[in-house]
Amino acid sequence: MRRHVTSVRVGPNAVREAREAVAGHFAETGIAPGSAFADAVLLVVSELVTNVLRHAPHSPLTDVGVTVAGDQLVVSVADTEPRLPDLTLEGMGAGLRMVAELAADYDGELSAEPAVEHDGKVVLVRFEIPL
Template sequence: MLTLPSVPEAVRQTRRDTAAALSEYGLSPDSAFAGAVLLVVSELVSNAVRHAADHSPTVDVTLAIAAERLVIGVADQDPRLPDLSPQAMGDGLRTVSELTAAYGGALSVEAAVHRCGKTMLVWFALPDDLGMYGRRVGSCAL
């Protein structure tokens, strides 16, 4: 897990750390899949910084590979849950939703169980050409 202050610089740091994690899993940072993942994580952290910073001094980012999926979680301490209906989403979440769907995945939000806040969750189906290294169940990069 990566915990960052809720400031704009967190977006850049998250992109760097996510790109490094994807490289560890054998994904070229220049691939279309990696580009989609980096855009999604950037949008989610940017939204947390923009909309939750008043309630959340930090943002937690997790990235894991399990069950043929790449899963990203971005958590903050703001209890307000975004409306994920297509007509209510802003451009950023619409982009996230479309990119995850394009790679066989989805976007969701979950209220925090043991504290105030929420986690935005996205998952992508792993590309067929990732190889066995990236298909280890339970591996975690951030």
């Protein structure tokens, strides 16, 4: 199992910094940069960090993680807002619906849970890594 977490300051550069941090670990996790899968992962990172900017603006940092274990890749984005997103089809906005669809395209799923190490939450997106 390989896990990388980067703390990104919540602000105008957060999305770019999060994408660069995640993309920087693609080679060591066996993901081809520029592949459709890499693009999907980076789009998910962009959307989840954008949601932190919109819905948890008082979070000073967001922790963006990538975990690879076996044939699964998990993207995690944590903030200090304790309110969990509504992940029902009716409750999700367009961005989270897109994230859920991208995860489903790779036999994965979208979930959210209370953070363990601090007040707040973690949004998780699981993907099966394509062969």
